[in-house]
Amino acid sequence: MSLKDDTSTAVDLALFGALGDLALRKLYVALYHLDREGLMADETRVLGLARQDYDGDAFRARVRDALESRVRADERSEESMTRFLGRLEYRQVDFKTPGDYAAIAQWRSDSSLPLTIYLSVPAALYGDICSSLSSAGCLDDASRVVVEKPIGYSLESSQEINDAIGAVFDESRIYRIDHYLGKETVQNLLALRFANPLFGGQWNQSHISHVEITVAETVGIEGRWGYFDQAGQLRDMVQNHLMQLLCMIAMDPPSSLDADSIRDEKVKVLKALRPIDSERLNTDVVRGQYIGGTIGGKAVPGYLDEEGANVDSRTETFVAFKTEIQNWRWAGVPFYLRTGKRMPEKLSQIVIHFRPQSHYIFDPDQRSMATNRLIIRLQPDEGIALQVLTKDSGLDKGMRLRTGPLYLDFHTAFPSARIPDAYERLLLEVMKGQQYLFVRRDEIEYSWRWVDRLIDGWESRDMAPRRYPAGSWGPVSSIAMITQDGRSWYEDY
Ligand SMILES: NC(=O)C1=CN([C@@H]2O[C@H](COP(=O)(O)OP(=O)(O)OC[C@H]3O[C@@H](n4cnc5c(N)ncnc54)[C@H](OP(=O)(O)O)[C@@H]3O)[C@@H](O)[C@H]2O)C=CC1
Numbered sequence: 001m002s003l004k005d006d007t008s009t010a011v012d013l014a015l016f017g018a019l020g021d022l023a024l025r026k027l028y029v030a031l032y033h034l035d036r037e038g039l040m041a042d043e044t045r046v047l048g049l050a051r052q053d054y055d056g057d058a059f060r061a062r063v064r065d066a067l068e069s070r071v072r073a074d075e076r077s078e079e080s081m082t083r084f085l086g087r088l089e090y091r092q093v094d095f096k097t098p099g100d101y102a103a104i105a106q107w108r109s110d111s112s113l114p115l116t117i118y119l120s121v122p123a124a125l126y127g128d129i130c131s132s133l134s135s136a137g138c139l140d141d142a143s144r145v146v147v148e149k150p151i152g153y154s155l156e157s158s159q160e161i162n163d164a165i166g167a168v169f170d171e172s173r174i175y176r177i178d179h180y181l182g183k184e185t186v187q188n189l190l191a192l193r194f195a196n197p198l199f200g201g202q203w204n205q206s207h208i209s210h211v212e213i214t215v216a217e218t219v220g221i222e223g224r225w226g227y228f229d230q231a232g233q234l235r236d237m238v239q240n241h242l243m244q245l246l247c248m249i250a251m252d253p254p255s256s257l258d259a260d261s262i263r264d265e266k267v268k269v270l271k272a273l274r275p276i277d278s279e280r281l282n283t284d285v286v287r288g289q290y291i292g293g294t295i296g297g298k299a300v301p302g303y304l305d306e307e308g309a310n311v312d313s314r315t316e317t318f319v320a321f322k323t324e325i326q327n328w329r330w331a332g333v334p335f336y337l338r339t340g341k342r343m344p345e346k347l348s349q350i351v352i353h354f355r356p357q358s359h360y361i362f363d364p365d366q367r368s369m370a371t372n373r374l375i376i377r378l379q380p381d382e383g384i385a386l387q388v389l390t391k392d393s394g395l396d397k398g399m400r401l402r403t404g405p406l407y408l409d410f411h412t413a414f415p416s417a418r419i420p421d422a423y424e425r426l427l428l429e430v431m432k433g434q435q436y437l438f439v440r441r442d443e444i445e446y447s448w449r450w451v452d453r454l455i456d457g458w459e460s461r462d463m464a465p466r467r468y469p470a471g472s473w474g475p476v477s478s479i480a481m482i483t484q485d486g487r488s489w490y491e492d493y
Pocket residue numbers: 016017018019020021022023049050051052093094095096119120121122123125148149150
């Protein structure tokens with residue numbers, strides 16, 4: 001199937017964890033939109049699986065409620081709602097009880113459609129579910145499995161989980177979700193970098209001085225203490241989403257848009273990523289934890305005051321670090337990354353700072369501003385701005401320079417196009433059988449290797465996170481980390 005083709009093949013979709021937070025907040029909404037936009041084949045059916053005692057009508061009513069609270073009124077109609085809900089059935093299954101899987105086999109008994117399994121459950125259950133499905137005779141060579149992040153909490157645990165999935169599914173049938181790869185603007189990085197000759201020749205250490213990636217969230221841990229406190233921001237956000245963004249920015253051009261060509265290039269970046277070893281723990285990485293503060297004029301509690309908190313926790317809710325990619329393209333170019341919870345605004349942004357002209361002929365006082373920056377805004381207000389220098393207008397300005405953006409705001413540029421949620425794109429690609437937006441096992445493992453080494457460093461030095469007030473941009477030392485190199489985190493847009 002070609003990447004141009006947006007229709008999906010008909011599938012039987014078995015959704016494990018059908019009454020969980022992710023399913024109710026994201027997955028039905030995404031499936032509903034695909035259906036409404038005519039991107040879901042007529043025959044596609046969805047089976048919700050969870051342990052609560054629902055019948056089909058109660059399940060459909062629950063999904064209807066979820067859709068009514070999350071889909072905009074002008075995107076809802078009784079016709080599209082009824083059509084979508086008509087695809088849904090439900091079975092009560094305990095995923096740890098192999099005998100319960102007969103219900104899935106029975107649902108499939110008259111179907112010749114390929115089976116897609118979506119595991120919206122904790123990763124500890126992935127192995128049991130795959131092997132029980134196999135023993136119950138539910139799988140064949142056309143079956144696919146979609147798994148959520150995080151896959152484990154270390155290299156070793158991720159290998160165990162991947163081994164268990166791999167015992168049943170070939171790699172070409174495994175779709176590991178990193179929802180950042182489904183975001184429209186993240187995919188746009190491929191177009192921006194590899195379709196524009198303007199950037200193709202400039203994308204290297206000769207022309208780029210440094211790169212910043214910021215993924216700031218205003219949310220705290222949203223009642224997920226049990227999960228988050230075991231993970232921390234490094235495992236929750238850096239190991240997956242930030243590493244993927246870094247790969248998309250830094251990888252060499254793939255030979256085609258084919259999944260393995262892209263993934264091979266991403267793996268090369270991860271292999272070349274300089275580890276943060278013990279000598280760099282004090283200078284190149286900052287770990288933080290929020291204390292109480294104010295966001296948008298509203299007081300919010302500190303991490304240790306969150307519901308269910310363990311007051312002794314040293315889990316980080318913020319990480320900033322500096323790294324390098326040790327290859328010909330990027331030698332000597334620092335990459336500064338930061339991500340945190342309870343920051344002043346929700347903002348995911350990549351800033352590429354180009355080197356100044358080698359010979360400068362304008363006002364010496366303006367020399368430091370005489371560079372170009374490419375700002376890629378992933379969310380919110382998706383768009384791209386290229387900061388260029390022009391002459392300041394007016395007869396009295398001489399040849400004074402001014403910086404201004406060439407700005408492409410996706411909402412204004414494509415007013416009739418709705419920017420789809422990441423899960424819509426990802427579910428569509430699963431149904432099309434395209435893996436290029438999903439993460440291959442070796443990508444996960446190289447990323448875990450890098451993360452494990454940093455965690456080992458923190459643990460061996462017994463390093464505690466630094467405090468930062470909710471509503472700030474993180475510990476002061478994260479500002480110092482970049483200013484010690486004579487730079488600052490980019491603030492304007
Ligand atoms: N929620 C989110 O925003 C995100 C989630 N993820 C990942 O998605 C996955 C799902 O997360 P989330 O929806 O938040 O988790 P939830 O705990 O909210 O949902 C899990 C679902 O699985 C069901 N379940 C768990 N164990 C069993 C069992 N033994 N038998 C039958 N049903 C069972 C639960 O049923 P019951 O209600 O009865 O316990 C529930 O329906 C996880 O891997 C998570 O890491 C990834 C990114 C973001």
